[in-house]
Amino acid sequence: MGSNILIGQAGGPTMVINQSLVGIIQEAKKHSAVSRIYGALHGIVGIMDEKLINLHTESHTNLERVAKTPSAALGSCRKKPTQNDCLQILEVFRKYEIHYFFYIGGNDSAETALILRNLARETEFDLHIIHIPKTIDNDIQVTDHCPGYPSAARYVAMTFLGNDMENRSLPIIKIDIVMGRDAGFLTAASAMAKIRPDSGPHLIYLPERPVSMDKMAEDIQNTYKRFGRCLVAVADGLCDENGVPLMKSKEIISNPGTKTNKIVADSFDNPQFKGAEALNKGLTHKIHKKLKEKVRILIDTPGYNQRCFPNFACRIDQHEARMVGTAAVQFALQGNIDGSVAIKRLSDGKKYQSDVFLTDLENVAKHSKKMPDHFINAEGNGITHAFIEYLQPLVGYLPQIGFLHNL
């Protein structure tokens, strides 16, 4: 009789996280060493509550439907386990004879995996943990890029492509706030919409480059003078020159007995920036002071669709998310090892190709990856061509846009 395996999903959803889930299930089914395939509902929360479901009996047809569906089919969580939680989780592993744990998530989930792995070693419990990367932020170390990012990047690029057409038609100053706490990769993807010399986004502000509201207002003023309109991409984790976040939260924790209307932090101490009120009040006031004419300023956000729009995932993203899931099982069963699956870009000079490899959990846990310097322009308000070269093969081509010739 073989070992039982357990799969969990964690963190914010992506359009392809279920491809990884299904990759693990379909591959695990092939191995005689695997007896039972369990799924944990809502990640480690479901493990602690023993909410485990049987994934072995899911039909091939239904699994392929699930694979194409955005968001975490098993349910997700944002919990950082305490030492006691980890001991409880290991108890459940023992009870259900689970010796392989596949955790699909971001660097927080890799950290959870690392803590569990270390505790299992200390208690001499035979447990192998593979972390399968997933995030729209693309902020996971080691891997060339992260499954979930290409589809979200395409969504952001398409958003700016549409917003730029709207901005040409009704010229205003429009500021779109894009998801991205520590890394600017997703906000930077807006640059793919720059299909003409006058196309927006005309300015791109990233968490890697703190900026004062005065500088932003000046940039926007200059762009407006030049084009009679201005489209701006701002990462929601953007900070001012003193490191203070420019955006305040729209999220409120309903917590009776405490003061609630403040920036909340999840249990990984990640402040959650979703709102635009502070930016709205501060920045629009400054622009208003600089501009001598009546101009409409609008702050907007593409919302959760960035990470969860149905029927939108990129071909390559779907393929790679499946690939890392499949490879996770192969790595785990063939080598009896731990680690995090990473993607390597193969440059044969022509067609984009990629492969997978395993890296130590220590290399990806907790610390997030930033945009490298050579992807960001000198002024800190845009990106370089090197970034477009990195991104384009992942996102594919955007749909053709028609302009009247005689305009």
Next chain:
Amino acid sequence: MGSNILIGQAGGPTMVINQSLVGIIQEAKKHSAVSRIYGALHGIVGIMDEKLINLHTESHTNLERVAKTPSAALGSCRKKPTQNDCLQILEVFRKYEIHYFFYIGGNDSAETALILRNLARETEFDLHIIHIPKTIDNDIQVTDHCPGYPSAARYVAMTFLGNDMENRSLPIIKIDIVMGRDAGFLTAASAMAKIRPDSGPHLIYLPERPVSMDKMAEDIQNTYKRFGRCLVAVADGLCDENGVPLMKSKEIISNPGTKTNKIVADSFDNPQFKGAEALNKGLTHKIHKKLKEKVRILIDTPGYNQRCFPNFACRIDQHEARMVGTAAVQFALQGNIDGSVAIKRLSDGKKYQSDVFLTDLENVAKHSKKMPDHFINAEGNGITHAFIEYLQPLVGYLPQIGFLHNL
């Protein structure tokens, strides 16, 4: 020698407004009675500034590309003309020998068309004006539905389909604010995402049914108790029981020398509700007081993508937007008449089919259409099956969503 025609686009963009533009151009090219085909940049603003371009020389291939591109290719405007503006516009018509004016827009544009037509009659200038309907709000009188609405409705339905998957995965109280000033048609389209008995949106609030924040908080509390989560669709024109808008504007007019941070109105006296600050502060506080446990509440919006997402327009919407453009030219040239093009739904009991007819400008100008009573549920927090029967043929089927069987 024939007459010259002029085409203009006005109001907020849609994903198919250029189908109507191209429909007019392609049809006009076929008629020997038409000498020149002019396009006005930014609607009547471009007419007054004599910013007219030649549309006759645009190639067929390029026009077809433009037709598939969202937003107004000629540029748009939100200007309500004064009496003097109208006289100036008629002067330009005389100068360029324009005897047919095709204005693609909402009921505000129909009003502009009506004013111009009446003034032309008074001054005995031979001018025929056809209004071509366009709006994502679906609030134009007479027509069964309005080009632009089906694609926006599909986008909203897809947004809620994705948001519901996310809400299952990470259960919170999520409130999505959908565009819709006076009519709830677009917000109501969210109901197409209800593919399972427990699917969101669980509550839908429309401008046609004013509601108190207390009632909303109570509804949300009840849903949360039942499903452990709650997804809500709110129209941004929603008013409380006293008729006071629940949302404040995020838009700020930069107007030196005046007080700026207030709800702004465009020149048609339409207040612009884009923000969610008031709703956020008032409603979340009330929910917070009712719920005894810690719950995350998030207020979000799908943004401008609702009306301008590339490569997303519905097949039927594209077809009908082209059809109303084509028909406008035929009506104008064959009958030498004025009016607004409207769509009639042909019920042969099987396949959806539609046809066009002309209605008087007086019938569509200014006054907007509301959701009829039989489309809204008795409690005023949801829609009826009759509305789904109305909407479904326009939007088509949504992509298949996969759920794990053993959940």
